[in-house]
Amino acid sequence: MDDALLLALPGLEEIVIETPDGVRTLRRSRHGAYTHVDDSARGLTRWRTVSVHGPVEPGLLIDRPVEERLRPHWSVTWAVPVDAEGAPRFPRTAAVVHAPTPTDEPLGVPALLIASLPLDTTRRHPAPGPLTDYLVQRAADAYAELLAGWQPVSTTTIDLVPGPLGKGELDGALRGAILERLPRIAFLEPAAPREPSAEPDQWASWETPGDGGPGRTTTALRPVEAEVVEGVGAQTVRVLAEVLPCLLPAGLERRAELRSLGVARVPLTEAIDRLAGLEREPEWWRRLYDSLAGVDPDRLSGLPVPLAGDPDAPEQEKPRTTIGPRQVLLPLPDALTGPVLGRLSRLGLKVAHPGAAHPLLEKLGALPATPRAVLTTPQVRAAVAGSMDAGEVWDEDALDGDELAETVLTLVRDAELAPGDEPWLGALALPDEDGEPAPAGELVLPASPFAEIMREGELALCDQELADRWGEQPLTACGVLATFALVRATDVVLDPDDLEPRDSDFAEPDDAGLLDAVDVWCEDVLDQLPDTPVPPVATELVAVRDLDLVDDDAWPQALAMLARPPLRDALTQPVRVLLPDGTTRSVRPYTAWWLRDHPVLDGRRPAGLRAAGGDPRLAGLYDSVDATGFDDAQVLRALGVRTSVDALLDEPGGAAELLGRLADEERPVAPVQLHSLYTALAGLDPEQVTLADELRAVVDDEVRVVDAADAVIADAPDLLPLTAGLPLLPVAPARAAELAEILQVRRLGETVEAEVTSEGEEHRVPDPVRALLGAGTPHTYVEHEELRAGGVELDWRRTPDGVVHAATLEGVAAGLAWAAGQWPRRFEVAALLEDPSRTEELARDRWFD
Template identity: 80%
Template sequence: WYPEGAGAETVRVLAEVLPTLLPAGLERRAELRTLGVARLPLTDAVDRLAGLEKEPDWWRRLYDSLAGVDPDRLSGLPVPLADGRTTLGPRQVLLPAPDSAAVADPEVLARLGLKVAHPDAAHPILEKLGALPATPRAVLTTPQVRAAVAASLDADGGAWDEDTPDADELADTVLALVRDAGLEPGDEPWLGALALPDEDGELAPAGELVFPGGPFARIMREDELPCVEQELADKWGEQPLAACGVLVDFALVRATDVVLDPDELEPRESDFPEPDDPGLLDAVDVWSEDVLDRFPDSPVPPVATEIVAVRDLDLVDDEQWPAALALLARPPLRDALTQPVRILLPDGTHEVVRPYTAWWLRGHPVLGGRRPAGLRAAGSDPLLRGLYDEADATGFDDEQVLRALGVRTSVAALLAEPGGAAELLDRLADPDRPVTSGQLHALYGALAELDPEQVTLPDEVRAVLDGRVTVVDAADAVVCDSPDLLPFTSGVPLLPVRPALAAELAELFQVRRLSESVTGGVDSAGAEHDVPEPVRALLGPRTPETYVEHEELVVDGTELDWRLTPDGVLHAATLEGVAAGLAWAAGQWPRRFEVAALLEDPSRTEELARDRWFD
């Protein structure tokens, strides 16, 4: 034959196995046609190589000579395999990288139905013809390996022939590939179906086993899940086993566009735990119902745009929650605890809700045997003292984590949380929770700065009644907004707050202010006096120029020390009353004792002025 379509080097190599092949370059000679020498197209020459057994380096020389040839003419090109066989066609052949170690035992891979080219025959042309680079992950994700893993728990190992690797061989092969591929947990979820021996030597899916001595094993209740065989754990370590689904630490569920229909949030039927299956979360249907309760009923359920949640919380031993919470407070688990979930409502708007993990932890006794919601961190905001029982939050210095758990750290953080104001008011209305008047003053100051639209009017409030802090009907309470009227407050429940916020607090609770309750005028007569210049210098431009001194100051039949009338006139019957009234009128209430000192002894002007250097 004379070759057609083959280069000189190709012909030289082929001539070693096709001795009747003429040298290249003679195909145009008329003598060959006269003699009846047959043509042999390159495609036919390649087909004649089927079944040929040659050394891998011979095949590599052939591949070298075929560079630049149309790939369609080489589809049947034989490829020598690492296990000694030869296969027809490079497609689906795994091509080891030059000078690299074998990704796995070629014999085992062959028994799995995989074809791995012999390293000495590996050539770039094979990849162009459909061969695949035999990286660990490429081998691992072949249909043959996936099928073997899926069938690894079957009684016959899912064998299509009796030579299929047994469970131990398959496990070692897969774990080696996982290790070499550097996989992380969740990269290939189907690996959770891989049969591995447990602590009793029984085969179980990797996704249902725990790494012995690992973080999760130390916090898990005894006998909840079996551990993987210790010998296997020692041999392979955490990384490959964790990537196969063995629980080393808590596992995360990440799911997008989750329809919040409690009836549909069931675990999927699968041979392995799927990392995007929200049905794996304990009581996720109850969480969904709680979320739905926040929104109006609708025939179309809301959708959680993304859920990141920790599963298997229900497997934690009650005595191990301190260690478990320490794990949850670290990234990446921490985000599942602290990041709110965005909810898409049927009308196209979005709301945010508490994440599943925080919701679950708040409802279970995870802090010293108590539920964290409703506890106060030790050393936290003293304004919360008495309203919340103290919890031992040792090791949790991250306020965001504490807030996510429901542990109260500060009034500001409490009021910033949805429903926080209602919670605070409920606790203030609980007579069994002690509150001081100073504490109440500060708490009402914080509440007064809220938007009234975000606060539900309480039926009962904590107030100061004749010097006692007690719970009263909200309708009976009065905001104390003017100190000169305190003599009128006998038997009146007062809501203490900074004067600048008195109107806001009255609006928030829809109650009266004290200044609106006392409307009578001054019944007694007095003499007008100028305010001394040192006092005016001390109190500033808002200081009244004069005041009216009374022997006895009577308003609505009640004797007072001082009274600042709505028209801005100060009436006073005592030196202390003058000082208090001037300080109040000038907006300098804390200076009232200094004013009294000046009024009593004007010679102290320089002394007191010098002392103000240190204000």
């Protein structure tokens, strides 16, 4: 005995069952749409029921027994147990059809069916026939009515949708008939509460009959109109449901019941596509982005983004949107003000509305609207490039010159740009001292260092009021000159005929034209490089512009400015040139090249000067200039001022310059100075030195310019008495062979033949002398009364076979010292030969060598 009997017999209100174990009572009561069955043994059960009945047409009873034809009416009752909240539960009774008592016919529909079905002779199964078929349709209508009136509407109502596969013939027919009706029945809970629709076929609303209390209006959705978004969370669905009212709650996309009902499945990308052109408050968009934070970015490429508008424009209820976050700028807190954002939108920039800005947009390709990111957008660059023509544009939305300057200067200031960071800003139109627009790169900041050194009238000054308002940083970053400006270029083709202002070479089209005589510099560079069929390329060119605008009297201040970073590198760092064969060369930078040949240092060209108090070996060869107060040797060398012989020879062409000045008779050179210069030259690579036609030499103790073919390297001191009238090149003995190779001149030892013709007596070299001179000392020497060689009387001679001949004590000392490679010790050897007792004294003195 269970609840089904009381549900099947509506006229029966109570059943009392007396057993030996006690009394069991079942009572039924009606509460609106609910029937309560209170079982003393099982407790209270709430049932949601629907009952329908009606007469049976005679034609349906033709093959039925007489007793059925005498009762020509039918009835169907559906009952679903519910909990205290009204949500359905699966019935505790056996899942079989009741007709009206239980049969053996299985029922897979999640409800109790009590129907006046005709039974077969066993009374255990419904009899097939037209009456059963008719009642199946009426039962399906009743089940649809049950769900149509179900309250409260919730996702649990989906549990009442039967699956497509039946447990028997009758169950399958019932399922099929029910599933035909349910897609057009409004019983599904929407993702977000909605107001009842004016269209009766789309939404249905009821006054929920409670257990006695007042009801509430709930709106349900028909499956044929419903949609479920795949692969998103509940928060996303709730936000989307505010604009897509037919969405079902999240988490239902895998329910088989929805497939049976034909509920449409919407991919997230399609749902996002439907948002195109949607007008909503920025806060709504931000909630949507927040809900999509964990979704695969590939599914969100078409996500609309609300854009910031112009605060000065007529008030708009909703911001306009753009499709896709790419190329959209995200405003940062306190980075861009409202007026700036408004002007940027008038320039065609896509700037997200501040109220909708979200980290998800940056993940999807939006760019943080840092001042520099905004500044370097194509729209701003195009506006700056055309700012000189801004007054000729008849577009109401276009910015005028003042608005554009205000916007760009604000961005430059907030980005904290330095001069030269964005060279294209030099095209920005700014008012000059007369109020006329001029490119920023052609204006000078009033009272700036550059204004003080510039020749009067060369460039216009910036408007004083503008300078006072903005200050130096934003104006100079836009190209207004407060000091020298740099021109930067990469991969510059070194062709004088083709070195034109081009976008591929220079940062801005006019930059090359600001370098005075840059084509001449290019020709000089090519002269230093091997001839190639393809022009070489300067990998990077950094040069100081406007050098030709400096006043002649202001060069001390100008040079002080050029000696400080970042201008200093343009003066001191060589330019790296890539040759077609892949090798590289370093050449003099343009800035240093220009300054060398202009009277910028004490009214004279730096290339012909040497620093006063510098290397004395350059005295007489270069005019002296006082460089006190300007002691940067590297800058002086870059200018061409000679600071030392070593620095001169390190430069390309330095050796040729030194030899050229030595060949100038007007420039005095002392023998000692000449000896030092030739010794320095001897340390070079022969390939670095161009052979000279004339050389400075010592002729009979007088320094003269001689033909290089007549010059001889003075490498043998014993032959000097034989060199009367012979041009000698003095050099350190260790460097004699190297200098001869470099200059391609003869050596004295190989030129003069001086065979010893006198007789002498061989002597052993004293041990103290051998100890002094070391292992290379000869064991013996030949003493002559009168030493003659080459027809001349000599003090000493060392013959090619290594024998030392001498006629005097000093000659012996000199010969032995020269043979042992200890020429500076010849006087010490003479002292030992003269007085051997001084051996210990001289040995102690050598402690301090």
